Amino acid sequence: MRRLSWMLWLLFALTGCASRTEKSTASLAPAGTLAPAALGTPRWDPDRMQPPNVPADPRQADLGAVDYYLICMACHGDRGQGLTEEWRMAWGEDYNCWKSKCHAANHPPEGFDLPRTSPPVFGLGSLTSYATAADLYAKVHETMPWWNPGALSAAQAWNLTAYLLRSRGELPDEMELTTATAGVVRLHARVAPRGPERSLAILAAGGLLLGALALAGGRFLR
């Protein structure tokens, strides 16, 4: 009887763990990842292949968006979701990368071997190995792009790091990434939006003023 209860307990614990793992994996999946059955037929999606708009006075992250589009997007996805089934569907007839003209074993010189998986770079659970912008910069600069590691210039690597962090909500618009500042920018810590803080500061100042006016009014009436 005791053995049976132990077995039941063990079974319960295992199924519990399994369902919890499943749940956590699902919540960590990057946006845009769908079950293959729901994806339909592969279709070239020109909207998702559009280059980013660059403002007249671009910041690091704006330039990084262009580098991402040109260098990184094919493997890491247009939404930073990684090389997902859903993303590959957007390439239409080139849906199967490893059999395509770019990444098959007989790829031309400008093509390259593609890994089976490319990790997501946006979303919860992505880039978990990096604590600061400096760590991410080092990774990008030293090991990217996949087919030609170390080919990115320092400026390109900073731009890309800034783009990734800004897209993740971890870099304020005004901040410039440099060797000096990259150490203080933390991944997995979203920047508090400035707007609500400003509003609260103005409200507090207004409250202070109203309090003073009420005090003055009270004295006047007395």
Add this chain to the structure above:
Amino acid sequence: MPPRPSFFLHLHPPAIPAREARFRYTFGLGGISLLLFLLLVITGALELFYYVPSQENANASVQLITYLVPYGWLVRGLHYWAAQAMLVVVALHMLRVVFTGGYKPPRALNWLFGLSLLVFTLLLDFTGLVLRWDIDIAWALTVGTNLLKSIPLAGTTLYQMAVGSAAIGAGTVVRFFGWHIFGLALPAFFMMVWHLFRVRRDGGISRRLPTKVNAPPQSASHSVQNISRQELVYREVQAAVASTVVLVLLTVFFPPSVGAPADFANLPPEATAPWFFLWVQQLLQFGSPFLMGILVPAMLLTLLAVIPYLVDRRAEGVGEWFNRPGRLAQALTTAILLFVVALIARGWLR
């Protein structure tokens, strides 16, 4: 033996004469200066939790405070604007004192304390600015510290005392950090307390001397109409609220900038001084660094310092706006301030 007067009870008066307590007599400038100083101490102490005084991390930590720490922008903005406002308010306070004869005997020594507080404020603003360690301070720091070098005999020693080594480098940030907090803010605090104490000891806020026309029938101490301590505190709170609201609005709508880290090997093409030293930068165009950058400012300061000793030693006219006996002192101070403001405007417009 009479009891010794309490030092602390002298810092805040129990009552002051109603006439001199009017806003249009003081404009609350002395009190606002004190409020700004206290605000600077509080916001500065908060910044200390994140600021790292090293060449590698100083700028990054300012960016951290500005962009990443919740409400860090507000703390830094209040610190910045309080520092700018303090310079203006202290200068206006000095003008008010001159125009109402507040420097006249027996307040001559306190006039010197006030002047030294003005110099402290200037130096605190400069050292605080340098702590940002961004591209905007590179020229100001280079030119400002090079001025020290131009002083005969002691120049090199003073320069090394200021920057921490033979050239601006790794030790400079921590040296300025030390100067800003312990070399300037702490002495300024004690000087300010002494300044307040002396105001009381010299007979309180400067007021009109009793004359035949306005002399009361009994003794002056009993007949002068005073406002109560409660009324005084109420007015101080009013000024504090108004000043704080202005500072918050300035911070929200005009946040202070912070640029990329300073690179002294590649100085920006244009030399720019902070606004409160633009007049010195302009002066430097007219002569040698020692003459224009050190001697002329020192001479202007000396002229102000000797006002109660050489220019106007009479007690008559105290407490009266634009009093006749103090006309020369008023003209001299106005001329000096106009000279400085005109040079700042010249630098600004260029």
